[in-house]
Amino acid sequence: TLRQSTSVQKVDPVHWSDIGGLESVKKTLEESVIWLYRHVEAYARMGISPSKGVLLYGPPGTGKTLLAKAVATESEANFMAVSIPDLIKGEVGESEKAIAKVFKMATRCSPCIVFLDELEAIFGARESSGGLGKQLISQLLLEMDNCGEGVVILAATNHPEAIDASILRPGRLDRLVYVPPPTFDERVAILQILKQTTRISENIDLRTVGNLTSNFTGADLRALVRKAGLFGLKANRQTSIEVQDFFAAASEVQPSVSQFQLLRY
Ligand code: ATP
Numbered sequence: 001t002l003r004q005s006t007s008v009q010k011v012d013p014v015h016w017s018d019i020g021g022l023e024s025v026k027k028t029l030e031e032s033v034i035w036l037y038r039h040v041e042a043y044a045r046m047g048i049s050p051s052k053g054v055l056l057y058g059p060p061g062t063g064k065t066l067l068a069k070a071v072a073t074e075s076e077a078n079f080m081a082v083s084i085p086d087l088i089k090g091e092v093g094e095s096e097k098a099i100a101k102v103f104k105m106a107t108r109c110s111p112c113i114v115f116l117d118e119l120e121a122i123f124g125a126r127e128s129s130g131g132l133g134k135q136l137i138s139q140l141l142l143e144m145d146n147c148g149e150g151v152v153i154l155a156a157t158n159h160p161e162a163i164d165a166s167i168l169r170p171g172r173l174d175r176l177v178y179v180p181p182p183t184f185d186e187r188v189a190i191l192q193i194l195k196q197t198t199r200i201s202e203n204i205d206l207r208t209v210g211n212l213t214s215n216f217t218g219a220d221l222r223a224l225v226r227k228a229g230l231f232g233l234k235a236n237r238q239t240s241i242e243v244q245d246f247f248a249a250a251s252e253v254q255p256s257v258s259q260f261q262l263l264r265y
Contacts (some may be wrong), residue, residue: 014069020193020218021186022063025179029054029067032175033152034075037111040149049171052144053153055119057160058179058265059257061219064156067179068115071154077111084121088136096139103143103151110150119155120162137164144172160265178265181217181257184210190218194225201240209246215255215262224253 016026036043036050043050056064065081072079082102088095106112122136144153144167155173157163167173182190188210195206213221225241227249232241 013073014066015073016070018193019063019066019070020190021182022067022179025056025067025177026070028175028177029071029154030074033071033113033154036152037075037077037150050149051170051174052147052151052172053114053155054175054177055160055163055168055173056154056156056177056179057163058158059181059217059262060158061217061256062179062181063218064179065115065117066218068113068154068156071152072113075111075113077113077150077152078106078109079113079115080106080109081115081117084116084118088122095136099136099139099143103147106151107148110148112151114151114153116153116155118157119167120157120159123162123164137166141166141172180265181215181262182221184214187213187216187221190221191225194222198225198229199240200225201242204241204243204246208243209250212246212250213255215257215259216253217255217257220253220255224249227253 016030019026032051032054040050056067058064068081069079071077080102087098087102090098102114106114122133122140124133153173155167160176168176184207188206191200191206191209194200200206209224213224216224224246228241228245231245231248235242235245237245
C-alpha cells in the first residue's frame with residue numbers, strides 16, 4: 001500500500017557480477033546513470049540539463065529490477081522501488097499525493113535511484129478514467145521535471161507500446177534500453193550465479209542445463225533450479241541437485257515468454 005510503495009528500501013546490495021549476461025545493458029546504464037552522478041557539476045557548468053533517467057523495457061523476468069538495484073549499489077545511492085499500479089490505485093487526489101510524496105522523499109534521500117516498475121499502468125489509467133488519468137500523468141511529469149538533481153529514475157515496462165512519448169522527451173527518460181531474454185551463454189552465466197546460492201552438483205556441466213532451457217528468462221531459470229531442488233529432495237539426495245533432477249524439472253517448467261510474444265519487442 002501507500003506506505004510500502006513509498007518506502008526507501010534497505011535492500012541487499014546487488015552488484016553487476018550478480019547479474020548474468022546483459023553486458024551491453026550494464027555498460028549503457030553505467031555510462032548514463034553512474035556517469036550522470038559523477039558529473040552533476042559538469043552538466044551545470046555547461047548549462048545542459050542532464051537526463052532524468054532511463055526506461056528499461058522487455059519481457060518479464062529478465063532482470064530489470066536487479067539492474068536497477070545494481071545501479072543503486074554501484075553508484076552508492078539509495079534505492080526506492082515504486083510499483084506504479086500500487087501507487088495509483090487510491091482514491092482521486094490520493095494518487096497525486098502519493099506521487100508527490102515519492103519524489104519528495106527521494107529528493108530528501110538523494111542520491112537516490114527511484115525504480116518505477118510497470119510504468120505503463122499510469123497510461124492505462126488515462127484510458128479507463130478520462131481526465132483523471134491525464135492528471136496523474138501531468139503530475140508525474142511535473143515531479144520528474146522538478147525533483148532534485150540527485151534523483152535518478154529507472155523505469156521499467158513489459159509494454160513499451162503503451163508508453164506515452166511525453167515521458168521520453170529530452171531531460172526526462174530520454175534513453176530507452178531493451179533488456180532481452182538471455183542467450184545460451186547468458187543462461188549458463190545466470191546458472192553459474194544461481195549455483196552460488198543453491199546446492200547444484202559440481203558434476204553438472206551447466207551447458208547441459210543451458211541446452212535444456214531455450215527461451216527461458218532469468219526468472220524462469222530460478223524457478224527451474226527450485227523445481228530441480230524439489231526433485232532432488234524427492235529422490236532423497238543428501239546434499240546436491242543432480243543432472244537427473246534438472247531433466248525432470250525441465251519437463252515441468254515452461255518458459256514464461258513464448259517466441260511469439262517476443263516479437264512484440
Ligand atoms: P518483471 O518485468 O516481471 O518485473 P524483471 O525484469 O524486473 O521482471 P527481476 O525481478 O529482476 O526481473 O528478475 C527476477 C529474478 O530472476 C531475479 O530476482 C533473479 O533471481 C532472476 N534473474 C533474472 N534475470 C537475471 C539475470 N540476468 N541474472 C541473474 N539472475 C536473474
